[in-house]
Amino acid sequence: MxxxxxxxxxxxxxxxxxxxxxxxxxxxxxxxxxxxxxxxxxxxxxxxxxxxxxxxxxxxxxxxxxxxxxxxxxxxxxxxxxxxxxxxxxxxxxxxxxxxxxxxxxxxxxxxxxxxxxxxxxxxxxxxxxxxxxxxxxxxxxxxxxxxxxxxxxxxxxxxLGRAGVDDVSPEEYTFTPGKSTQLIDGSDVTIIACGALVGPAVEASKALQNNGISARVINMASIKPIDVDAIVKAASETGAIVTAEEHNILGGLGSAVAEVIVAHKPVPVEFVGVQDTFGESGTPTELMTKYGLTTDDIVNAVNRVVARK
The missing domain is CATH 3.40.50.970 (Thiamin diphosphate (ThDP)-binding fold, Pyr/PP domains)
Structure with a gap:
């Protein structure tokens, strides 16, 4: 961490x-x-x-x-x-x-x-x-x-910015450009688009899925606005299914931004990993991430659902 x-x-x-x-x-x-x-x-x-x-x-x-x-x-x-x-x-x-x-x-x-x-x-x-x-x-x-x-x-x-420690995921020679994302893992069956604290779990989910025969692309979408339209459309075209993952309400955040691009340019099945339109509560970060469905396992389950919908 x-x-x-x-x-x-x-x-x-x-x-x-x-x-x-x-x-x-x-x-x-x-x-x-x-x-x-x-x-x-x-x-x-x-x-x-x-x-x-x-x-x-x-x-x-x-x-x-x-x-x-x-x-x-x-x-x-x-x-x-x-x-x-x-x-x-x-x-x-x-x-x-x-x-x-x-x-x-x-x-x-x-x-x-x-x-x-x-x-x-x-x-x-x-x-x-x-x-x-x-x-x-x-x-x-x-x-x-x-x-x-x-x-x-x-x-x-x-x-x-977040309070808790997060996994190091950025490439060695990383530079930030607004409107551009970073592909961390290539994949052909599904694309996981994540931001912030959920990027690390997305990478781990891709590794776990590989063991089950599912090739999952992982994109770090740090720039929410402007968003990387080209990368999203390319991912939808090449993998045919999208999962978004964010430490935010599923309404109005990364998932919504990605869905807006998908529906306008390349409609494919989409699943959203995030807080399901509810308030949080007191607890440790680990307890809360588990309760509210923001773990590696939750991303894996969302991928399985969206691949079944292809």
Whole structure:
């Protein structure tokens, strides 16, 4: 098990921020948890804690962006996208300002904090906003690449980060490009398209399926918006069936984004692995991933169902 993507975010931000003095970091009294305190130690004069005031967090970020700075604003995903949705919509996306909303503690693996803190809607909320780029890195290497890209890109970005450690899956020479996915394993019978914490289990599922005579392609779809239409259509054409896997509600997230492409370009059977339109609860990440159907076995079962539908 590798590092949590929130840890990778904190380290990348501190490294990049030392050299780019236009980067300003804002946090809503959670810097030890979001790991922006790593940046604070390196660049204390460019770090600001706005307190438990997420709407103000986004608005201050928008003001800094309008003044030519590159604000990275962080809180838990539940609060960054939920409490401050209007500010992200009207103060960031509408004027297309250069604000990077990097939200941690997304998904069910927040664990013991329970349903109130487990954001299972944030991809849907951010994906629907015009001008917003939505990215869900899968591991440390990809998070590093995404933060480097975000610092150089001009425009609103939402980066979804997790609390728990994740498997290292990215190739050695990885670079992030919005709208492009990464094929991790080739396959001919079915394609598993995953993001974030579910990419590691998707890789393990492909290996398990190989033992049962099913050749499963695995695609890491970190760029949710823009999404890699070409890779999805190619996978549908070549393998004839798709399974999506995400640590998010099955409504409005990666699965919905992939299905929109499939129905428009190459209709094939699709199965969705994700939280089945319900709230979470308190428990360990492992317990919750099992209860809510987000494990390697759940991906294997979904593949078996979708292959039977071909």
């Amino acid at each position: 590798g590092k949590a993507t929130r840890e990778a975010y904190g380290n990348a931000l501190a490294r990049i921020g030392k050299n780019n003095t236009n980067i300003i970091v804002l946090d809503a009294d959670l810097s030890k948890s979001t790991k922006t305190d790593t940046f604070k130690k390196e660049c204390p004069d460019r770090f600001f804690n706005v307190g438990i005031a997420e709407q103000n967090l986004i608005s201050v970020g928008a003001g800094l962006a309008a003044a030519g700075k590159i604000p990275f604003v962080s809180s838990f995903a539940m609060f960054a996208t939920g409490r401050a949705f209007e500010q992200i919509r009207n103060a960031v996306c509408y004027p297309k300002l250069n604000v990077k909303v990097c939200a941690t503690h997304a998904g069910i693996t927040v664990g013991e904090d329970g349903a109130t803190h487990q954001s299972l809607e944030d991809i849907a909320c951010m994906r629907v906003l015009p001008n917003m780029t939505v990215v869900v890195p899968a591991d440390e290497k990809e998070t590093n690449a995404v933060i480097e890209w975000a610092a150089a890109y001009e425009g609103p970005v939402y980066v979804r």
